[in-house]
Amino acid sequence: MEMFLFVLLLLVAIFISNLLNRFIPFVSVPLIQIGLGILIALLPIGAELKLNPELFLVMFIAPLLFNDGKRTDKKALWRLRTPILLLALGLVFATVLIIGYFVNWMIPSIPLAAAFALAASLAPTDAVAVGSLSGRIHLPKRIMNLLEGEALINDASGLVSFQFAIAAMVTGTFSLLNASWSFLVIAIGGVLVGLILSFLKFQFLKWVRGLGMEDVTFHMLIQILTPFLIYLAAEELHVSGILAVVAAGVVHAVEGKKMDPQQVKLNVVSKSTWSVIVFVLNGLVFLILGTQLPSIAEVVWHDSGISNTQVTIYILLITAALILLRFIWVFGFWQFDHFRKNNKTKQKPAFRTAILTSLSGVRGAVTLATALSIPFFLDNGALFPQRDLIIFIASGVILCSLLIATFILPILARSNEADVGNIRLERAVKIKILRNVIRGLHEQITPENKAATEQVMQQYRGRIHDLQQGNSGHKMSADEKAKRLEIIGWERENMQKLRDADQISANTVYRYESFLGMMESALKQKFLARIKTFFMFARRALKLLLHPKKFKNAQLKVENATEKQKAAFAEIRFLREENEKLIIRRLKSQINEENADLIGPLITEHKMFLDRIGEERMRPSDRPKSNQKVREIELMGIQMERDNIQSMFESGSISRDLARDLRQNLNMLETYTIEEEMA
Structure with a gap:
C-alpha cells in the first residue's frame, strides 16, 4: 500500500510541476520535478524507492528513446551525420580520457580506472533533458537537431566506455584492442537487432491483419510493448539495447508514413497515446532522480573523508571542464570543416553558436543510472574506492548542467x-x-x-x-492594461448613450456597471482580484457541497424564468452585443504596424465574445x-x-x-x- 501511495504521489507531483511552471516559466520543468522529488524523499511516508539501474533503463529510457527515434527529423539526422557522430562517439571517448585524467589528478583518492568510469557516466547528454529544452528555449533549429541526434547515439558509447572502465577497475586488466572490437560489435549489433526485430514485427502484424484482426487497440498495445521487448532482446544478446530501440524508432517512423487507411488510424491513436506516455515518463524520470539525491548526499556530506566545500568545488570544476572540452571540440571541428571545404564565401562558424551548443549538453537520468550501477566490491573483495563520492559528483554535475540550461542558456538564446x-x-x-x-x-x-x-x-x-x-x-503589459481600461471606458460611454435613447433600462445599467467595476478592479488590483475570485468560487463550491438542493432550486429558477426576467436577460445580451460591435470597430480603426501585436489579439478576443453572445441568442x-x-x-x-x-x-x-x-x-x-x- 505504501508503494502505491508513493507512485500516486509521484503522479500528483508531475501535475504540480507543470502547474508551477505556468507561474514560474523561467524555471525548467525538469528542475522543478527534481525539487519536488527531493521533497517527496524527505516526507515521512514510510516508502523508499531503491533505484535499480537496469530496471530504470528498460522502464524509462527505452520507451523514451524509442519515441525520440520515431519523431526525430530523419533528413536533419542524415544531413548532420558527421557532426553528430563526432559528438556522440569522438567527444564521448575524448571526455572519458581527458576528464578521467583530470579527476584522478584533482582527487587522487579516486583511482584512474574509477575516474574513467565517472567520466564515462558524465559523457552522454540526456535525450529527455535535451527534449525539455526545446519547449522553452528557442535554440536555432540546426543546434536542436544536432543535440537530439547526439543524445540518441551517445548513450551507447558512454555506457560501453563505462562498462570497460568498471571492468578494468574490478579485475585490474584492460585491453584497448578488445575494447574497440567489443564496442563495434555492441554498437553495430544493437542497430541490427533493432532493424531485424522491427522487420519481424511488421511481418507478424501483416500476418495478423491477414487473419482479419484490424483492431487498433491490439496494434497499439503491440507498439507500446515494442521498445521494452527490443531492448531486453538486445541486452540478452549482449549488444546495445539503447541503439536497438533508437533504430527501431526510426524504422517505425518510416513505416508510419505508408498510405494505408488502417495505418493512418493507428497513427492518430499512437500520437495521442505516446504523448501521454512520454509526458508521464519524462516527469517520473526527474522525480525519481530527485528522490535519490538526499540519500546520496547524506553519505558524502557527512562521511566521505573530504570537506563539503572541497566536494562542491570539485563538482563546479568538473562541470566547467566538461563545458570547456565540449566547446573546444565543437568550435574546433566547425573551424576545421570550414577551412577544409574552403568556404570563403560562406560565413564562418559563430562563436556564440558554439557556446550555445556547449551549454546545451545537459546531463540527466542516464548519467545517474549509470553511476548508481557501480558495484560495491572489487574482485578481491575490497570495497569499490570512493563509490559514494563518485555518485555524488555525478549527481552534482547533473544539477549544475540543468541550472546552466535553465538560467544561463535562455539569456544567450534570447539574443538570437x-x-x-x-x-x-x-x-x-x-x-x-x-x-x-x-x-x-x-x-x-x-x-x-x-x-x-x-x-x-x-x-x-x-x-x-x-x-x-x-x-x-x-503576461499583461502596461500598454495592454491601459488599452483594456480604455475599452471599459468605451463600454460605459456606449451604455450611457443606449440609456439616453431608452434602448436599455436603468436596472440593466446598474447590473452592467457593477460588472464593469469588477473588471476595472481586476485590472488595477490584479492580485487582490484573484484572491477575491478564488474565495468567491470556493464559497460557492462549499455551498454546492453542503446544500445541493439550493443549487438545484437556483437552476430551476433560471430555467423557469418569467417573461420579465427573460426580457431583462435579453436586454443585457443586447447591451453586450452592441458594446462588442463598438469595441471591434474602434480597435480596427486604431490598428497599425506599430501596435498590431497589442490591438490584433484584442480584436480576436472581442470577436470571440461576440460569437458567444450570438450562440446564447441563437434559438434551438x-x-x-x-x-x-x-x-x-x-x-x-x-x-x-x-x-x-x-x-x-x-x-x-x-x-x-x-x-x-x-x-x-x-x-x-x-x-x-x-x-x-x-x-
Missing part, C-alpha cells in the same frame, strides 16, 4: 534575433492563413449551413487567439442539426488552409520547410476530423 524573427514570421504566416480561411468560409455561408459555418469560424478565431497569445503563459431551431454538417465545414476549412499554404509557397512567401511542417500539422488535423466523423 534571427531565430526569434523566424518564430514571429511563422506565427504571422499561420495567423494570415487562418484569417484567409475565415474570410473564405464567410463567403460560403448559406441559410442551410449558417449555424455550422459560424461554429467552425469561431474555432478558427480561437486558434488565432492562441497563436497571438503565444504558447507560454500570457437555428443550431446545427448534426455534427456531420459541422465536420463538412471543418473539412472545407482544412482544404482552404491547404490551398493557402500551397499558394504562399508558390509565391515564395514561405519556405519549403515551413510549408512541409504546416502540411504535416494539417494532415494530422484532417485525420482527426475524419476520425471524429467516422466515430
Whole structure:
C-alpha cells in the first residue's frame, strides 16, 4: 500500500510541476520535478524507492528513446551525420580520457580506472533533458537537431566506455584492442537487432491483419510493448539495447508514413497515446532522480573523508571542464570543416553558436543510472574506492548542467534575433492563413449551413487567439492594461448613450456597471482580484457541497424564468452585443504596424465574445442539426488552409520547410476530423 501511495504521489507531483511552471516559466520543468522529488524523499511516508539501474533503463529510457527515434527529423539526422557522430562517439571517448585524467589528478583518492568510469557516466547528454529544452528555449533549429541526434547515439558509447572502465577497475586488466572490437560489435549489433526485430514485427502484424484482426487497440498495445521487448532482446544478446530501440524508432517512423487507411488510424491513436506516455515518463524520470539525491548526499556530506566545500568545488570544476572540452571540440571541428571545404564565401562558424551548443549538453537520468550501477566490491573483495563520492559528483554535475540550461542558456538564446524573427514570421504566416480561411468560409455561408459555418469560424478565431497569445503563459503589459481600461471606458460611454435613447433600462445599467467595476478592479488590483475570485468560487463550491438542493432550486429558477426576467436577460445580451460591435470597430480603426501585436489579439478576443453572445441568442431551431454538417465545414476549412499554404509557397512567401511542417500539422488535423466523423 505504501508503494502505491508513493507512485500516486509521484503522479500528483508531475501535475504540480507543470502547474508551477505556468507561474514560474523561467524555471525548467525538469528542475522543478527534481525539487519536488527531493521533497517527496524527505516526507515521512514510510516508502523508499531503491533505484535499480537496469530496471530504470528498460522502464524509462527505452520507451523514451524509442519515441525520440520515431519523431526525430530523419533528413536533419542524415544531413548532420558527421557532426553528430563526432559528438556522440569522438567527444564521448575524448571526455572519458581527458576528464578521467583530470579527476584522478584533482582527487587522487579516486583511482584512474574509477575516474574513467565517472567520466564515462558524465559523457552522454540526456535525450529527455535535451527534449525539455526545446519547449522553452528557442535554440536555432540546426543546434536542436544536432543535440537530439547526439543524445540518441551517445548513450551507447558512454555506457560501453563505462562498462570497460568498471571492468578494468574490478579485475585490474584492460585491453584497448578488445575494447574497440567489443564496442563495434555492441554498437553495430544493437542497430541490427533493432532493424531485424522491427522487420519481424511488421511481418507478424501483416500476418495478423491477414487473419482479419484490424483492431487498433491490439496494434497499439503491440507498439507500446515494442521498445521494452527490443531492448531486453538486445541486452540478452549482449549488444546495445539503447541503439536497438533508437533504430527501431526510426524504422517505425518510416513505416508510419505508408498510405494505408488502417495505418493512418493507428497513427492518430499512437500520437495521442505516446504523448501521454512520454509526458508521464519524462516527469517520473526527474522525480525519481530527485528522490535519490538526499540519500546520496547524506553519505558524502557527512562521511566521505573530504570537506563539503572541497566536494562542491570539485563538482563546479568538473562541470566547467566538461563545458570547456565540449566547446573546444565543437568550435574546433566547425573551424576545421570550414577551412577544409574552403568556404570563403560562406560565413564562418559563430562563436556564440558554439557556446550555445556547449551549454546545451545537459546531463540527466542516464548519467545517474549509470553511476548508481557501480558495484560495491572489487574482485578481491575490497570495497569499490570512493563509490559514494563518485555518485555524488555525478549527481552534482547533473544539477549544475540543468541550472546552466535553465538560467544561463535562455539569456544567450534570447539574443538570437534571427531565430526569434523566424518564430514571429511563422506565427504571422499561420495567423494570415487562418484569417484567409475565415474570410473564405464567410463567403460560403448559406441559410442551410449558417449555424455550422459560424461554429467552425469561431474555432478558427480561437486558434488565432492562441497563436497571438503565444504558447507560454500570457503576461499583461502596461500598454495592454491601459488599452483594456480604455475599452471599459468605451463600454460605459456606449451604455450611457443606449440609456439616453431608452434602448436599455436603468436596472440593466446598474447590473452592467457593477460588472464593469469588477473588471476595472481586476485590472488595477490584479492580485487582490484573484484572491477575491478564488474565495468567491470556493464559497460557492462549499455551498454546492453542503446544500445541493439550493443549487438545484437556483437552476430551476433560471430555467423557469418569467417573461420579465427573460426580457431583462435579453436586454443585457443586447447591451453586450452592441458594446462588442463598438469595441471591434474602434480597435480596427486604431490598428497599425506599430501596435498590431497589442490591438490584433484584442480584436480576436472581442470577436470571440461576440460569437458567444450570438450562440446564447441563437434559438434551438437555428443550431446545427448534426455534427456531420459541422465536420463538412471543418473539412472545407482544412482544404482552404491547404490551398493557402500551397499558394504562399508558390509565391515564395514561405519556405519549403515551413510549408512541409504546416502540411504535416494539417494532415494530422484532417485525420482527426475524419476520425471524429467516422466515430
